[in-house]
Each structure stands twice: as C-alpha cells, then as structure tokens.
Amino acid sequence: MTEPATELPVVVIGAGPVGLAAAAHLLDQGLEPLILETGPAAGAAVRAWAHVRLFSPWAEVVDPAAEKLLSPTGWNHPDPTSYPSGGDWAELYLQPLADILGDRVRFGARVTGVSRAGRDRMVDADRERRPFTVHTAHADGREERILARAVIDASGTWCTPGPAGGDGLPALGEGAATDRITYRVPDLGDPAARARYAGKTTAVIGSGASAFTALAGLADLAESSDGAGTKAVWVLRRGISGSTFGGGDADQLPARGALGLAAKAAVDRGHARAVTGFRTEAVERAADSRLVLVDEDGRRLEPVDEMIVLTGFRPDLTFIDELRLGLDERLQAPVALAPLIDPNQHSCGTVYPHGHRELSHPERGVYLVGMKSYGRAPTFLAMTGYEQVRSVAAALAGDLDAADRVELSLPETGVCGGAGLFDTPDPQQPADIGCCAQDAQTGRSG
Structure with a gap:
C-alpha cells in the first residue's frame, strides 16, 4: 500500500x-x-x-x-x-x-x-x-x-448473450430447451453442425449481422447436395422496413452491406420465412419433442427443430x-x-x-x-x-x-431511418433528414 x-x-x-x-x-x-x-x-x-x-x-x-x-x-x-x-x-x-x-x-x-x-x-x-x-x-x-x-x-x-425472451429475460421453457438452442452463429462447415441443421427447420431470432450470417449460411446449406429440405424461420421483434437488411450498396463497408443483401436473398429465394412483430414469451415442446415458439399475444409458430438465438x-x-x-x-x-x-x-x-x-x-x-x-x-x-x-x-x-484529438474517420452504415427498436420509424423524424444527419458544427455523424 x-x-x-x-x-x-x-x-x-x-x-x-x-x-x-x-x-x-x-x-x-x-x-x-x-x-x-x-x-x-x-x-x-x-x-x-x-x-x-x-x-x-x-x-x-x-x-x-x-x-x-x-x-x-x-x-x-x-x-x-x-x-x-x-x-x-x-x-x-x-x-x-x-x-x-x-x-x-x-x-x-x-x-x-x-x-x-x-x-x-x-x-x-x-x-x-x-x-x-x-x-x-x-x-x-x-x-x-x-x-x-x-x-x-x-x-x-x-x-453473456441475450436470451430469446422478448422482455430481455429467458422465455418460459428456454432453459429446458437448451439441447436445441445455440446462442452463436453455427459453423456449417463442420460436419457435426452441418448434420444438426441439414434438412431441418430452424428458427433464427435476431435482426443484426449475426442473424444475417446465420440466415445466409442456412440458405447455402439448403442449396447444397446434403441440405435438401433445410428451412429457416426468421423471427423479428419488429416489422420489415427499408433498414431491416442494413445499408446494402450504400454501406461504406461493402462486406457489411453484403451480409444484409445475403439475408434478403435467403428470404427472396424461399429458404427463410420472416415472422414479424413476434416477441417470444415461451418455448414449448411439441408431442414430437420439436419446439414451439409462443408470442406474448398468444400467437404460436409451427414447430421447429432448432433455434439460433442471436439477440445481441x-x-x-x-x-x-x-x-x-x-x-x-x-x-x-x-x-x-x-x-x-x-x-x-x-x-x-x-x-x-x-x-x-x-x-x-x-x-x-x-x-x-x-x-x-x-x-x-x-x-x-x-x-x-x-x-x-x-x-x-x-x-x-x-x-x-x-x-x-480525433485521429480516425469511421465508415458509415448507409442506414439511417429513425428509432431502431420499434416496429415503425420515429414519427417525429423528418424522412429526408434521418436520425444520423451530419452535425454542421462538428462535421460528425452519429
């Protein structure tokens, strides 16, 4: 001391x-x-x-x-x-x-x-x-x-990954279903992981880059010789909007924009079905031991074989x-x-x-x-x-x-559309300005 x-x-x-x-x-x-x-x-x-x-x-x-x-x-x-x-x-x-x-x-x-x-x-x-x-x-x-x-x-x-529950807590039954849940992007190049998801229906919960990566990977698996029948159900807590798939070609990091475009392609090609406005309250076991996701309003999804939870x-x-x-x-x-x-x-x-x-x-x-x-x-x-x-x-x-002293210039995402956690854009945000308009005094955007 x-x-x-x-x-x-x-x-x-x-x-x-x-x-x-x-x-x-x-x-x-x-x-x-x-x-x-x-x-x-x-x-x-x-x-x-x-x-x-x-x-x-x-x-x-x-x-x-x-x-x-x-x-x-x-x-x-x-x-x-x-x-x-x-x-x-x-x-x-x-x-x-x-x-x-x-x-x-x-x-x-x-x-x-x-x-x-x-x-x-x-x-x-x-x-x-x-x-x-x-x-x-x-x-x-x-x-x-x-x-x-x-x-x-x-x-x-x-x-400390986030849970599936829409209230920030684990959904009812989530802990008991951990044998069918991963909170990481699976390595679909690994034979064991590939066998786990091939030909199965998987719920992907999340809306960020990790979810995009998982959706694109499952779509590629579905189109491969050993992946016939592979399907994804993309569970979104908010609705589909112009910013859902990221900035695309407007993203100053092209590979980041490409992730969102790959997720969009997975949906467009029918390998993933988007379910919007769904906040998971419970994970139940079906009679065949598959998993059923239940929304806070009582809505129930068709049974899935696996869950990939990527909620941050x-x-x-x-x-x-x-x-x-x-x-x-x-x-x-x-x-x-x-x-x-x-x-x-x-x-x-x-x-x-x-x-x-x-x-x-x-x-x-x-x-x-x-x-x-x-x-x-x-x-x-x-x-x-x-x-x-x-x-x-x-x-x-x-x-x-x-x-x-500022010694760095960061690339912009190409996405700017109001509040990001709600189903609709911020009603007070002018559509032609966006939430990240450049500050005239600082020359910064945020």
Missing part, C-alpha cells in the same frame, strides 16, 4: 483485439500494462467464432500502435484489402502481438473483482489516492490481488460492482457515450470517434472499452475500440491534447 500509484501497472482485462491494442498504446505512452486473460490464448472469444469472416478488411482490424510493436519482429501485415476470418485474426495478428508483450500477458487469469484498495464503493475518505485492487483467480487454483494505477476493462460481452450481448458488470460507474439506464454503456449509440434514437451504427471523456466514470482511472463500452448496443467496429484505447492511454499519461 505504500508503493506510489505511478509505479503500478495499468491492468487491462482481456487479451482480445482491443485489450491488446490498449497494451500497445500504453507502452507507446511510457506506461506499463498488465493484461489478465481468462482464456488460454490471445483472442479466446474471437477463436470461438473462428469460422465467421469479418466484414472489415485487414487494413481496419490492425491497430497502428500494435503494428508498430510487430513490425521490428519481421511480422508481415496480411493483404490490407482481404477479409480475415476470426481464426485468421487470432492466429495471424492477436497471438503474435501477445507473444511480443510476453510476461505482460497472463493467461488463465480470471478477474473476479475490482475495487479501491481498502475501500468499498460506499467509502469516500481518501478514495482517489488509493490504488485499485484487482482480485484474480488463476487456472491452477491460485488467488491473487494485484494493485493497479488504473483499470481498462476490455473483457467484451461474448460470454450484454456486459457482465458483476466483477466491477464495487466501482462507482456512471452507466446509462438503458444500454449499460457510459452515460456520455450512450446517446450516440442508443438504437432507441437511431437505427444506424454510425458513431463518431470518441475517447476518454465519453468513457469516463465517477470512479477516476477506470474505463470500459471495446464491445463492453457499448453495453447492449450493437454494431461495434474494431477501429472504434482502437481509437478509444489510444485516447485513454494518452489521458492516463497526462497528454490531454492527444487524448482529445
């Missing part, structure tokens, strides 16, 4: 793309990072969706400070115009970066709690002069308490509950960031670059970054996270000029 806080490391939670980039930027600012990662290797969550191809090219998923560390080692930047899979991203970029960081990354280290040393969240006295204490459980059974000058939580949201993710806040966080009541995102990404206000994922000020909390020195900073909001880009941690690292080093 007598060690000056400035001599302590900045603890980074998570060795994913944004956590590793945070470490690179901290080193660039002369600060010492310590990354704690639950998994056995870099990008553990990314590896879980290794079969999924990113809609951002290599040029947009390699952090500049990370590349600065990698280049002297002889690392070769993959073709900037090509699109990596999750597996490519982990093996060709994230793991080499973690290897360079060496002992600054500890694998098999699960953070179980973060607080101020000797101060629970109720105590004001001398609070900001105390370092953070990070409680960690190691894979070998050891427990450890690590003191830190600051904490950057880049743990993501992968481990939410942050795990349990291990940082002793910190004084300022989180939006809707999204569980930092209060200054939330209005920029709130789908209650706009349907697109276009957000201007932001940094330490939007990510700050009443508890000084703690930042939620990456996917976790978005709380429950969708459409996060790796580039956004890289800009976040560049700004946060500069702020922790005391260089507020650099921390406040």
